[in-house]
Structures are given as C-alpha cells and as structure tokens.
Amino acid sequence: MEVKHTDYILRRILLNDSDKTFITSDEEFNTPSKTLKEFVRQDKDCYEDGMFITYIFGKEDNIFGIARMKSISFSDFKKEVIENELFDLEEIKxxxxxxxxYMSRAGISKEVDGLGWGTMLRSFLDGHARSVFEHFLLYAYINEHMYKSMIKSFGTDFFTLYKVSKKLYDEKWKWYWVILREFSPL
Known part of the structure; x- marks a missing residue:
C-alpha cells in the first residue's frame, strides 16, 4: 500500500524491505542511514503476507517518521490507564x-510531525486495519506540538472521531494527551 500526499510517501514495511538501507532524517534519527531492521522486528505482529504493522512516512527514500502498532491485552491497557490517570475507568469500561x-512512533521529524503522524493514524485505521482486525480500540500518545500540528494539517474536526484524555504532563513528554478510537470495520 502506498499513499501519496504531495511529494510525501506513506507505506507499510514489507519483510523483504527490512535489509534495505533508507536515508533517514538526521535531526530525528542522529544518523545518515539505517536499515529498517533496526526499527521493525519479526514477531506475532508480522502476518503471513510478510507485512509488519509498521509504516514509514517520508519523501522517496528519506524517512521522516516511523509508526509501529502492537496488540496488548485490555488488562494491560487498564493498568496503564490507572497508573497514569489517563481516563476515568467509567470512560473505558x-x-x-x-x-x-497501541500505536507508537519510532521518530517523526518536526517538519512533518502532525502531517506524518495524522496520516499514519488515518491510513492504519482506514487501510490495514480493515483487512486484519475485526473490532478493536486504538490508542496513542501525542505531545503538544503534534496535537497543534495535526489540527493545522487536518483541521479541528480531526479529533472528533477520538476520545481525548485530559491534558497530561511528565518530564519527558511535557504536555501530552492520549487518544482513543474504537474501530469497527464496515
């Protein structure tokens, strides 16, 4: 699957891509190049078609962002919600x-933060997820810069499909939110 946004490319990583060297954003990844194997691994999230639930976003072979998805149990999710006071338990019941x-990022260049992360969220939910999952809850962390950048890139309606936590703070993330979206394929 490949989706183009002007000169940006978003695509899922194939198993046979994992040994390729991709030029990455120096600022975010601190290196002129890496192989995708450093970002993805073969595990239960790799299906028979050789597809990782991993996306890259960038221009040609210049990676600006990488997003990974992993399945977790509801009890682990609930534990994280309680420990970090993300939502009231009634809200997730x-x-x-x-x-x-859980969708996490391996790094996204500041230049395309909201566009890249928002595009990866949309493409996972409206593309790959439709063919793999029956009914699930997606959750992700977004920092303040990403939040503002996603609104700038996609408009204020972007978050209407998501349940958004209260504004949270920690030393690493500074201000951040957790977003949830229930997904049920048509």
Missing amino acids: EYTDLQVI
Whole structure:
C-alpha cells in the first residue's frame, strides 16, 4: 500500500524491505542511514503476507517518521490507564471486550510531525486495519506540538472521531494527551 500526499510517501514495511538501507532524517534519527531492521522486528505482529504493522512516512527514500502498532491485552491497557490517570475507568469500561492496539512512533521529524503522524493514524485505521482486525480500540500518545500540528494539517474536526484524555504532563513528554478510537470495520 502506498499513499501519496504531495511529494510525501506513506507505506507499510514489507519483510523483504527490512535489509534495505533508507536515508533517514538526521535531526530525528542522529544518523545518515539505517536499515529498517533496526526499527521493525519479526514477531506475532508480522502476518503471513510478510507485512509488519509498521509504516514509514517520508519523501522517496528519506524517512521522516516511523509508526509501529502492537496488540496488548485490555488488562494491560487498564493498568496503564490507572497508573497514569489517563481516563476515568467509567470512560473505558465500554471497551472491555475489545482487542487493544497501541500505536507508537519510532521518530517523526518536526517538519512533518502532525502531517506524518495524522496520516499514519488515518491510513492504519482506514487501510490495514480493515483487512486484519475485526473490532478493536486504538490508542496513542501525542505531545503538544503534534496535537497543534495535526489540527493545522487536518483541521479541528480531526479529533472528533477520538476520545481525548485530559491534558497530561511528565518530564519527558511535557504536555501530552492520549487518544482513543474504537474501530469497527464496515
């Protein structure tokens, strides 16, 4: 799958891509090049078609961002919600029987932060997820810069499909939010 946004490319990483060298954004990744094997691994999230649930976003072979998805149990998700006071337990009770998918980023260049992360969220939910999962809850962390950048790139309606936590703070992330979206294929 490949999606173009002007001269940006978003695509899933194939198993046979994992030995390729890709030029990455020096500022974010601190190196002129890396192989994708350093960002992805073969595990239960790699399906028979050789597809990692991993996306790259960039221009040609210049990677600006990488997003990874992993499945976790609802009990692990609930534990994280309680420990970090992300949501009230009543707010997540409706998701008890759902598979939970955590989406994390391996790095996204500041230049395309909101565009890249928002595009990866959309393409995972509206593309890959439709063919792999029955019914699930996706959650991800976004910092203040990403939040503002996603609104700038996609408009204020972007978050209407998401349940957004209260504004949170820690030393690493500074201000951040957690977003949830229930996904049920048509």
